[in-house]
Amino acid sequence: MHFISEGFRKGITLIFGLNPEVLAILKLSLSVSIFATLIAVCIAVPLGSIIAIKKFPLKKIIIVLINTGMGLPPVVVGLFVALFLSRNGPLGFLQWLYTPRGMVLAQVIIATPIITGLSLAAVQSVDPKFYRQILALGATTRQSICILVKETRLAILAAVIAGFGSIISEVGAVMMVGGNIKGQTRVLTTATVLETNMGNFDIAIALGLILLTMSLIVNLALTFIQQSNTGQQK
């Protein structure tokens, strides 16, 4: 038990000592996951809304596929993204393997179905007459989606929180696509795995604590925005 408490002590020292290596890992983790979440939101929210409001053939099958995608194993995503980005893969010319861009791509693929599925459910929960009312006021499809997203913003924000939470904490995909290269593609989760394997429990605990704290801060911020809007939403 002593090594665990010692690990916590050293971990806290590392955090408050502003260790440059830890700070670099933290910065990369945040930038990769926030950027991936932003891209995923831009794709997933309109996509989920369109699927929710439009009638088209195979709609149910597409919804099943999206729901399946919400549980995509990050390791499988990592494997396929790594294969596609590898030198001989179809996207090899991009030279994104073992780069933060490749990691962003993998995380976008993980977060997009989650945010799409939850956005779709949010918009589908709106009374169909409400959507008709928007159209009857003279809205284009794009305008009606903007209004629907605004009206369901609490649920959409929950979708964003879920998407961000899933990628900031995943390790399989970033490990396989990023390669956990020190100073280049090492993020909090991959660094934690590495330090644990090397027996450096103090550093692993420190990284784990940072990951938890960071996740807490981001979610606190999003939840604060979400809850401050509850009074306005009908």
Added chain:
Amino acid sequence: MIEIENLKLDFPGRLNLFIEKLSIKKGGIFAIIGPNGAGKSTFLNIIALFQKPDKGTIEIWGKNILNLKDKLTFRRKISLVFSQPYLFSGSVYNNISLPLRLRGMRDTRAVDEMLGLFRIGHLKESKTDALSQGEMHRVALARAFVSRPQLLLLDEPFLSLDPSYKEELIVQLGHIIHTQETTVIFVTQDQLEALSLSDNLAVMMDGKILQQGRPQGIFSKPDSKEIADFVGVETILEGDIFKKEDNLCFVKVGEKIIEAVSEYDAGNSVFVCIRPEDVVISRYADISSARNHFKGQISDIEPWGLGYKLRLGCGFSLIASVTKQSVENLNLKPGEEIFASFKATAIHLIRRES
């Protein structure tokens, strides 16, 4: 002018909408009344292009709208108000100005005009979640009018309002609609709403238009027993015309004889329709000019709107509407005997298969 021909939409087991021909004149308020599930809202949804019919044509402003590729341009000429106000989060002003903003317009004068017309100027900056149900309805109507629609579709817009507020809003809305020169199609199951607001009326049942005309005409001379039942004819009796003198029919109802003005000849079997408000109640035998006088016993008195509904047994069951004041002044109680009278011209006869 709106011309509808052979409009058909079949929801197997639920609704079979079929409108052979319907013309709605430009300007004025056209009401469609009918019970729940008659197809009224489906009809509005077809006009608003939210529902595609199986076949038929709807010609509005010279074009069959069912073939329109550009639905947006058409929808920007119309407006739709549901029974729920469906307001968006934000201020009242933002809600009313939304149709204009969607069209890329910023006409603050038009919004202010609507705020004034619907008497909600004091709520301009209020958040919509702080409004009462009645205020929400006013905002929804103001929002529907702000873009000056050429056609306004009202889908039971007063359904959730309390009676006194509803009455006030109907009067104001009627005035606003006539000053704005908008054509209005208004569906409701409330006869009084239709009677107070519409210029023309159609009765829809089981997906079909059964009767169309001026509201007073339909309420006083329904074409069928079903329509009579729906438009508030409380007494519908089966009888046979056994004699006719000029246009006065003598109808045998059970053991009693009712005199009615009608074009039907002797020998016809008919339904005798008597509206409750046409029956006059008195303590003593009436010496009025009414041709029908009956002595009867009160079997039941129940509250009905602002007054009471009186059920009389006088050889047949007769229902009369009486004011609260009459019930008190005449000291009417169940079991007591009173006199009922009604004019021959107040009775409407509907031919029935004998």
